[in-house]
Amino acid sequence: MSKSLRDAGRATGYLVVALALTFGLWIFVTVLIIAVVGTVTVVGAWLLPETVLLVRRIAGAKRRLTADWTGQRIPEAYRPITGTVRERLRTAVRDPGTRTDLRWMFAAYFYGALFFLTVPLWPLALVVDGVGAGLLRRRPLVLPWIVRVADLEADWSTALLKPSPQAQLSARVEELAATRADAIAAHGAELRRIERDLHDGAQANLVALSMRIGLALRACGTDPDTTRRLLGEAQTQAEQALTDLRHVVRGIHPPILTDRGLVGAVRALAAGSGLDVAVEVVRLEEDGVRAPAAVETAAYFVVAEALTNSAKYSGELTATVRLERTKRGLRVRVADAGRGGADEAGGSGLVGIRRRVAALDGTVELSSPVGGPTVVEARLPCVW
Template identity: 75%
Template structure:
């Protein structure tokens, strides 16, 4: 009985908010008519894109309200409102998502009015229902009806606000374009890094090595001891060049990933980070391995995140959590530092985001001032 009352109370809140939103739709339709008239009259054509953006916000609020009740998210599929006024007007008129939102508004104008008219009857119905059920020792009738009404309202809203397959496909194409652009940017940045490392490190050492060998050849006959010293220096230079080359190769695909797997490589990162780092493997050690590109991206995220913790956070501890899911691999790095991480501040967050986006993954940073900083990454893959 108590669960039924709780469920009915939640349904009542949902319906009250839905009815209140219906009043807002009534007011907005007036604004929309003004925008349409202004567009026809040309002088107010700038109002239409703003009205469309407002439609999207109202529909988005309704999607969130419905998702809270049903527990299922309703996706959005809108093209970005960018470009010149003419391009924005074209998007406003041709956007199928906005047309579906308008269809929902018209329907909501009708069934939302029924919700608003029924509002005064619910308290009386609940009282009568409670008295009736208590007197006759039977199950209440109105409580289930309220829940059923909320379910029906949410089902109608879901059906009306769900983007069409065509709109979802168009939005997916746009996302893939953005992902491809990020992948290209990440690739170019990686090439520049490799070129810089080769030029400043291995190439400089190899040039110095060649010069020492040349000097040793010229000094070999007249001063064997000096030639021997030059050859010793050349050997040291060769070893240094090899070290530089190993570091470059390690940046492309760390050999430790091949040798130890992701968990072992992350544990090695943790032990060499200078921090106290707890690593949870999420059962990855006992399972099959993710694809090499996924492991490399996860390793890069952990390495860059721990570097940021050591440099900027002021914390001496961090936590790394790896987990295998049905969709792929998740990575979480958390520290209790000062927070305030900013992607535009050159802390490597943008590079991490681009590398994850190149694999169609998700990258989220939560870093309020005062901490904690949490980086959540999901990389899709087939196990």
């Protein structure tokens, strides 16, 4: 009986909030009419995009409310309303998400009224049902129906608020366009970094090496001591040039990935990070199958950058790294219990992580409240 009461009470709360939102929609229709009239008369053309943005926020609130009841997130797909007044107006009118929201609004007017009429009966039903169940020693009669009504309302809302295939396709195209732009930007930045490292490092050392060898050749017949000194300096210069070239190669694709695989490479990163790092591996490389090289490289750099940030900013001496093979790819999670407050705009390398992962159609989630902990989680899709 107590569980039925709890479920019915939760369902009642959900329906009351849904009805309050529906009642707000009845009032909001006046704003919508004013925006449409203003657009038709041109004078208030700017009102419609702002009204559509407000509709999006209302629909978003309803999506969250329904998701809290059902436990399933309702996706949303909108085109960004930006630019001039004409561009904003065109986007607001042509966006399939606008039609989805308006369809839900007008449908909510009708089924919301139906639920509203039943509200006065709920308290009476709860009392009668509880008394009847106690006297007759049987299961509640009316309480499950309140839960079913809430389920029905949630099903209708989910069906109405779910983006159309056209809207989902449009949102996916825009997402891929943005991802492609980020990938191109990241690739360009990587090429500039490689060029700078080669120019300032290996190339400069090779030029100095060539000069010293030339001077040694001139002095080899007349001044053996100078020749030996110059050749010694040339050897040092050659070793430095090799070190610079290895640094550049590691920036392109770390050789340790080829030699040890992702798990071994990450353990080496952890050992050299200056932190006490616990590495957890879940279902990875257990059958000898490795992720594609591009995925392993991205995962390696996620761990490397995240551990570097932890060592620099967290103020904590411990961290954890989790590598997990999933059905859809590879999940990388790096966490520390430091001071938190990580900011992507602060130049901490998090933007680079996001761009590198986005280039593979992956996602990055950052959680770093002030006071900690900081968690960086990357999901990299791949086929095993």
